[in-house]
Amino acid sequence: MGRTWSSMHDFEVFLHGGGMVEVDDDMPDEYRAAVFRFIELHANSELMGGLTERDWIPRTPGLRHKMAVLAKTQDEIGHGHLLYMVAADLGVKTRQEMLEDLFAGHSRFHNVFHYPARTWGDQVAICLLVDGAAVPSQKSVYKDCSYGPYKRILKRIIAEEGFHLRLGEERALRIAQGTDTQRAMFQQSIDDWWWPALRLFGPDSKPDDRLARWRLKSEKNEVMRAGWVQKFVPMLHSYGFTVPDPGLTHDPETDVWTCGPIDWGPLKKTMAMDGPDTARRIAEASAAWETTRWVRDALDAAPAGAVT
C-alpha cells in the first residue's frame, strides 16, 4: 500500500528533501501521533470558536453583520468538520472519541477559547486580534506542511479565515468611528483580549523544535508574534486606542514596535484546562452536542443509497 521507511533517520531525510506524507503511508508512530495531536487541537479550537460565534448570532447588531456572523459560524463549524475528518483518517482516535475527550476536558483547545466574550466590543477584538493571530499561524503551517491531507484542507481554511480577518478589520474601523460609549467599550475589550491573543503564538520556539524538523511549522513563534505586534500596535494607535503593555517599546530608527515581558502563567492555566471560562465553554459545547442528538439520530435513520 503506502510507502515505508526503515528508520526515523530515513524518514527525516525524506522530510528534509521536501517529501510529502500521505494518509496510507507507513509513517513513524511518533510523527503520526504528533500530526494527530496538532490537527485535533486545531479541530477542537475551530469547534469551540464556532460555538462562541453561534452565541453572538442573536446579539450581533444590524442585519448585514448578523448575516456575516451566521456565515462565520458556518465556516468555523465546517473547519472543525473537515479537520476532524482528516484527524480521524490517521487512525489514532475516531471522531466520536475526539468529541468525547473534548467534552470530558481530556483534550486541549487554544488558549483564546478559555475566556468569556462579554460584549460586542469583545467580539470585535476577537475577530481582529485572535483571527489576526490565527491567520499567520495557519499560513506558517500551510507553507511547508509535510502532511498532505492537512496541507490541502488548510488551503481552504486559510482562505475563509482571511474573510474573517477582513471582517474584523472593518468592524474595528467602524467601532473606532463610533460614539464615545462604543469607543470606551472597545478599549476595554482591547485591554482584556490583547494578551490572550498575543499568547496564542506560544513561548519562543526551541532551537530543535520537533514540529519544525518534521515540517509542521515553518516559522518561529517569536517571529510571528513580533509581526503581529508590529501590525496591530500602529493600527490601534492610529484609531486612538491604547495597548495594555507598559513595557511596549518603539524604535524610531526602524519604526519597529516590541512588546514588553510576557507573563506565561495564564497560558499554562488554560493548557491545564483552568482558564476563566473553561468549564462553562466545555459545558456549553457538551450541551450543544446533546441538544443536536436528534439530528444525528435522524441522519442515522435516513435511508442509505442513491437520491431518488
Next chain:
Amino acid sequence: MHTYEVFLKRDGQEEYRHAGSINAPNDELALLLARENYLRRAEADLLWMVDRAHLLVGDRDFVAPNSDKPHRDNDGLLVAAHRKSQRGGM
C-alpha cells in the same frame, strides 16, 4: 455513516480535483454537506462525489512497473547534441 471523497471542477478549466472528504449517511445528504462545506464561496461549478468504499484504487505497487519504462520515452539528447555540434562547426 459513509465517508465520501469530494472532487471539484471549474467550468472550462482544469480537471476534477480532489478537495477532501466528508461523512454523510446517504448520497442526498452527502451532496448537501459537500456544497455547504466545500463550495461556500463559489469555489467550483461542478461537484463529483464517490463513496470511499466504492473507490477503485490502484496502489503504488500496481502503478510502480510503469515508472521503469525508459523505452516509452525519448530524451532527444542525441539529436540535440548533433545540432549543437553543427552550430559549433559553422
